[in-house]
Amino acid sequence: MSDIVLEVKDLSKAFEMPRSLFDALRGQPTRKLVGVDQVSFKIERHETLGLVGESGCGKTTLGRCILRLQQPTGGSILFEGQDITRASERDLQPVRRRMQVVFQDPYSSLNPRMTVRQMIVEALRFHKICSRAEEDAYLERLLKTVGLNIDAADKFPRAFSGGQRQRIGLARALAVQPAFLVADEPVSALDVSIQAQVLNLLTDLRDEFGLTMLFIAHELSIVRHVSTRVAVMYLGQIVETGTTDEVFENAQHPYTEGLLRALPRPEPKRRDRKIALEGDIPSPMNVPKGCRFHTRCPIAQEICRTKTPPLRQLSPTHHVLCHLRPTPDWNPAILA
Amino acid sequence: MQSSTHPSPLLSIQNFTTEFRSSGGKIVANKNVSLSIDHRRILGIVGESGSGKSVLCRSILRLIPSPPAYVTEGEITFNGRNLLALSESEMQAIRGVEIGMIFQDPMTSLNPVWRIGDQITETLRVHKGMGRREAREVGIDLLRQVGIPSPDTRFDEYPHRLSGGMRQRVVIAMAMACKPKLLLADEPTTALDVTIQDQILALMLQLQEEVGMSIILVSHDMGVVAETSDTIAVMYAGQVVETAPTEAIFNRPKHPYTLGLLQSIPRIEFKVDRLVPMKGQPPNLLKLPKGCPFAERCAFASPDCIETPVALREVEPGHFSACLYPERLA
Amino acid sequence: MSVKSVALPIRIRRFNPGAWRNVVAGWPLNLKIGLTMLMTIALAGIFAPVLTPYDPIIGDFQNALDPPSWEHPFGTDNVGRDVFSRVLYGARIDLQIGFIATYVPFIYGVALGAIAGYVGGWFDTLLMRLVDITIAFPFLVIIIVILAILGPGIQNMYIAVFAAGWTIYTRLARAEMLVIRQQEYILAAQALGYNRMRIIFRHAVPNLIGSSIVFSMSDFVLNILLASALSYFGIGVQPPAPEWGAIVTDGRDWLLQAWWISTLPGFAIIFTGVAASLIGDGLSKIISQRNTPVL
Numbered sequence: 001m002s003d004i005v006l007e008v009k010d011l012s013k014a015f016e017m018p019r020s021l022f023d024a025l026r027g028q029p030t031r032k033l034v035g036v037d038q039v040s041f042k043i044e045r046h047e048t049l050g051l052v053g054e055s056g057c058g059k060t061t062l063g064r065c066i067l068r069l070q071q072p073t074g075g076s077i078l079f080e081g082q083d084i085t086r087a088s089e090r091d092l093q094p095v096r097r098r099m100q101v102v103f104q105d106p107y108s109s110l111n112p113r114m115t116v117r118q119m120i121v122e123a124l125r126f127h128k129i130c131s132r133a134e135e136d137a138y139l140e141r142l143l144k145t146v147g148l149n150i151d152a153a154d155k156f157p158r159a160f161s162g163g164q165r166q167r168i169g170l171a172r173a174l175a176v177q178p179a180f181l182v183a184d185e186p187v188s189a190l191d192v193s194i195q196a197q198v199l200n201l202l203t204d205l206r207d208e209f210g211l212t213m214l215f216i217a218h219e220l221s222i223v224r225h226v227s228t229r230v231a232v233m234y235l236g237q238i239v240e241t242g243t244t245d246e247v248f249e250n251a252q253h254p255y256t257e258g259l260l261r262a263l264p265r266p267e268p269k270r271r272d273r274k275i276a277l278e279g280d281i282p283s284p285m286n287v288p289k290g291c292r293f294h295t296r297c298p299i300a301q302e303i304c305r306t307k308t309p310p311l312r313q314l315s316p317t318h319h320v321l322c323h324l325r326p327t328p329d330w331n332p333a334i335l336a
Numbered sequence: 337m338q339s340s341t342h343p344s345p346l347l348s349i350q351n352f353t354t355e356f357r358s359s360g361g362k363i364v365a366n367k368n369v370s371l372s373i374d375h376r377r378i379l380g381i382v383g384e385s386g387s388g389k390s391v392l393c394r395s396i397l398r399l400i401p402s403p404p405a406y407v408t409e410g411e412i413t414f415n416g417r418n419l420l421a422l423s424e425s426e427m428q429a430i431r432g433v434e435i436g437m438i439f440q441d442p443m444t445s446l447n448p449v450w451r452i453g454d455q456i457t458e459t460l461r462v463h464k465g466m467g468r469r470e471a472r473e474v475g476i477d478l479l480r481q482v483g484i485p486s487p488d489t490r491f492d493e494y495p496h497r498l499s500g501g502m503r504q505r506v507v508i509a510m511a512m513a514c515k516p517k518l519l520l521a522d523e524p525t526t527a528l529d530v531t532i533q534d535q536i537l538a539l540m541l542q543l544q545e546e547v548g549m550s551i552i553l554v555s556h557d558m559g560v561v562a563e564t565s566d567t568i569a570v571m572y573a574g575q576v577v578e579t580a581p582t583e584a585i586f587n588r589p590k591h592p593y594t595l596g597l598l599q600s601i602p603r604i605e606f607k608v609d610r611l612v613p614m615k616g617q618p619p620n621l622l623k624l625p626k627g628c629p630f631a632e633r634c635a636f637a638s639p640d641c642i643e644t645p646v647a648l649r650e651v652e653p654g655h656f657s658a659c660l661y662p663e664r665l666a
Numbered sequence: 667m668s669v670k671s672v673a674l675p676i677r678i679r680r681f682n683p684g685a686w687r688n689v690v691a692g693w694p695l696n697l698k699i700g701l702t703m704l705m706t707i708a709l710a711g712i713f714a715p716v717l718t719p720y721d722p723i724i725g726d727f728q729n730a731l732d733p734p735s736w737e738h739p740f741g742t743d744n745v746g747r748d749v750f751s752r753v754l755y756g757a758r759i760d761l762q763i764g765f766i767a768t769y770v771p772f773i774y775g776v777a778l779g780a781i782a783g784y785v786g787g788w789f790d791t792l793l794m795r796l797v798d799i800t801i802a803f804p805f806l807v808i809i810i811v812i813l814a815i816l817g818p819g820i821q822n823m824y825i826a827v828f829a830a831g832w833t834i835y836t837r838l839a840r841a842e843m844l845v846i847r848q849q850e851y852i853l854a855a856q857a858l859g860y861n862r863m864r865i866i867f868r869h870a871v872p873n874l875i876g877s878s879i880v881f882s883m884s885d886f887v888l889n890i891l892l893a894s895a896l897s898y899f900g901i902g903v904q905p906p907a908p909e910w911g912a913i914v915t916d917g918r919d920w921l922l923q924a925w926w927i928s929t930l931p932g933f934a935i936i937f938t939g940v941a942a943s944l945i946g947d948g949l950s951k952i953i954s955q956r957n958t959p960v961l
Contacts, residue, residue, distance in 0.1 A: 054529035096859030109850035113872040191384035196600035196613035225602040262534035264559030268586035271563040277531040280499045
């Protein structure tokens with residue numbers, strides 16, 4: 001039987017834009033910004049779901065809703081079978097120990113006034129992970145796990161480089177022995193030569209601790225490397241999801257295709273291709289009707305402008321939100 | 337560097353050294369940098385944060401304030417003139433006219449309280465002495481060329497009405513207004529999404545062909561320079577450690593840092609079990625060794641690498657490396 | 667929020683003279699000078715009975731209006747009190763006023779502002795309206811009205827200064843909190859399940875308190891001057907207590923015959939003011955350095 005760690009059903013998060021008193025008196029409705037719109041997916045134990053998309057697609061908001069750092073406006077979140085959508089902060093406490101997060105910005109994600117030891121020991125004591133006598137040994141082991149020396153324990157974050165800070169952030173998350181980790185662009189702010197170190201560490205630790213992971217990123221190549229399954233987001237919706245191979249080898253949604261083609265590859269070949277996707281990402285305050293992607297879609301038809309696309313299934317794991325894909329002559333047998 | 341069709345390169349940098357002095361110590365941001373770029377070519381400069389690539393790029397236009405920066409050595413020759421010896425007013429006649437520049441962040445490189453049109457036409461009116469009406473026509477035409485829809489209405493709008501990609505187009509239009517011979521692009525697509533980056537790179541290449549200018553493209557992304565540049569210079573800790581035609585850099589890297597970069601990038605075309613990371617941390621610019629700055633992270637280094645000062649040498653025709661033992665990479 | 671959650675883990679670090687010396691060595695020069703000056707005044711107040719043989723209250727009419735001499739370095743006043751003694755004893759009163767009138771509003775103001783900025787909602791709205799209303803009245807007017815109602819005296823003066831003075835700290839702390847609340851380390855603390863009071867006071871307040879501390883140093887000087895002004899109006903510290911402002915005021919009538927009565931205590935006020943602003947400058951320098959990474 002499959003062991004589902006996280007199940008998200010029709011999760012939505014809309015942000016209300018502040019309206020002026022004048023508009024309120026005129027009875028104008030508040031304008032809403034779409035963050036996440038009716039997103040559903042499941043993550044099984046030991047899986048890594050890669051969530052990709054461009055800025056404003058709602059991937060970070062989705063991650064924060066799952067962690068209950070933001071309150072969703074609709075839908076539900078089931079974590080290890082427990083509905084946490086509206087759980088109180090007190091009821092969440094045991095859950096929070098089970099799900100942790102690593103952030104993008106190595107500079108703002110560590111408290112500048114706390115030493116590494118203070119950060120980690122606080123978490124250990126708060127969640128009663130080990131006795132006080134064991135703290136030092138635990139800390140040393142933990143720092144070693146993320147590739148840091150025990151000398152690091154009594155330093156403040158400013159003494160470390162970006163890559164080392166991400167290691168500290170990872171240590172803080174792993175200190176409470178979570179089962180599920182949200183990694184929100186954990187290497188995007190790092191230099192190329194450091195990215196690979198941190199990514200290897202992340203995948204090693206995932207395997208070592210049997211972590212289930214939601215890996216949020218905008219770099220497709222990193223997502224391909226880390227994930228077992230991939231979900232592509234565009235303007236608050238998941239437009240395509242499948243196993244990593246399905247999405248990268250057999251991309252169906254025109255947006256996924258565009259993303260894949262737009263990425264410059266480190267091959268010494270002067271670009272001779274056409275622009276992958278024309279146009280701008282529409283504002284999340286003003287989402288297009290019909291298929292949200294139709295304004296940029298190279299194959300859009302009339303139906304795309306008017307009707308919301310259906311979620312089509314290509315395989316038990318591969319789903320596409322598109323009117324036109326897969327094409328009518330697509331034969332599921334070719335996968336078998 | 338490799339071309340002999342033109343008698344002299346458009347821009348040549350010789351032994352350029354810049355120091356930043358502060359109470360905390362001295363940082364050599366550029367050390368003995370020698371590079372050149374021919375007419376109608378694209379030079380890609382790759383490096384990580386702190387490699388000195390942005391300082392170099394800005395030094396060409398003398399945009400680095402002194403203090404704290406001091407040029408201690410070197411020449412930057414553009415079209416036969418040493419830019420470092422020019423007066424400030426002579427330099428102003430070059431900035432924006434003969435050499436244009438675009439910056440990384442389109443959100444801060446446009447003035448939020450000026451209309452887009454006014455920002456574009458300012459250079460035309462100042463440098464070319466155009467009248468308001470003529471400048472407006474040229475400006476709208478420029479906006480059209482950089483792919484801004486309905487340019488005549490956009491002309492009168494303020495930057496906050498535009499998306500990041502559109503702003504970067506405006507920035508490019510500004511830099512292109514006087515048809516410069518050289519365009520300096522400092523991470524022009526880093527702040528943009530992949531699909532928008534794709535559009536902007538295509539636009540830059542198209543304009544380069546049309547206008548026949550040269551571009552120095554500074555980036556941290558090997559993919560970006562691979563697809564655009566004729567020649568690539570790799571910088572590390574303030575030095576150019578390798579420079580060669582693009583094809584040679586990617587197929588036969590002669591410096592371990594370049595090799596390390598290429599190996600550590602996750603690829604979209606295929607999945608590997610494990611990335612091959614570079615070891616160690618980025619260099620501490622306050623405590624660089626006397627010898628090769630990359631030696632402590634290098635898999636091929638021997639003890640003498642830390643002691644022996646390094647300089648670019650031609651290891652193959654047109655292929656320069658600052659490695660003492662490039663043959664070890666083979 | 668449970669009551670026990672408010673208890674903050676305060677750890678007393680073992681005192682290590684070597685480490686302490688290193689910390690001091692890293693301080694900016696103006697901080698060191700300012701602290702030395704302030705310490706000098708504090709020690710002068712504490713050891714006043716040792717430093718001077720004269721009583722600050724009871725005068726010797728025989729020696730009224732004597733100019734400065736070895737016997738009386740600051741001269742004597744119209745009732746023959748040694749001005750130097752009064753200044754030394756006055757340090758006790760003025761420093762006490764400076765600290766209490768500044769740091770009681772500081773503690774409450776920062777705490778309220780930090781909570782309001784973090785929790786938002788009706789608490790924030792209500793508190794900020796209260797701040798707006800308080801600020802709408804001129805500072806001195808509030809204080810004089812309160813003193814008029816409660817009557818003069820040092821305790822009532824503290825109450826009055828508190829009523830008017832907490833608002834600035836609330837505003838500063840709240841504004842900083844609005845920024846810090848968005849920082850990822852606060853999100854990380856939330857994700858670890860820490861309760862609100864722990865996040866506010868242990869994680870956020872150390873990061874937002876800097877600007878308030880720097881401001882408090884100028885507030886310190888202003889409060890000493892305010893106390894002097896209130897003494898002048900007769901609603902602050904009551905005579906014959908040797909408050910510096912009161913001494914200056916006393917000497918005003920004799921300025922032409924005995925300049926020293928007003929002038930020399932005035933230097934004590936200036937000296938304290940300079941000390942406090944040097945400390946403020948030094949602290950703001952340390953705070954800005956702390957926030958820049960070393961690498």
